[in-house]
Amino acid sequence: MKHxxxxxxLQAHYLQILQCLLQVNHPDESLILPKILSxxxxxxxxxxxxxxxxxQTAGNLPLIKDSxxxxxxMVTTVQHE
Numbered sequence: 001m002k003h004x005x006x007x008x009x010l011q012a013h014y015l016q017i018l019q020c021l022l023q024v025n026h027p028d029e030s031l032i033l034p035k036i037l038s039x040x041x042x043x044x045x046x047x048x049x050x051x052x053x054x055x056q057t058a059g060n061l062p063l064i065k066d067s068x069x070x071x072x073x074m075v076t077t078v079q080h081e
Contacts, residue, residue, distance in 0.1 A: 019033060026032050 018036070022029070022032055022036075
């Protein structure tokens with residue numbers, strides 16, 4: 001992965017922002033940050049599975065080919081990475 005250090009610094013920065021926002025907006029909910037991080041992780045996993053499945057089947061599904069050009073563009077981009 002290119003620029004791993006930059007990505008980690010950016011992620012740490014966003015984590016600090018999220019922590020500050022949660023302290024201000026939800027001061028009595030100490031478990032909200034782990035819940036949010038868990039949900040984000042699960043969403044990333046679902047997205048990865050979706051893209052892998054889509055990239056394998058998109059060419060065979062006329063519905064995706066004909067009615068969702070943005071989805072096809074995303075699938076094509078994922079295939080070339």
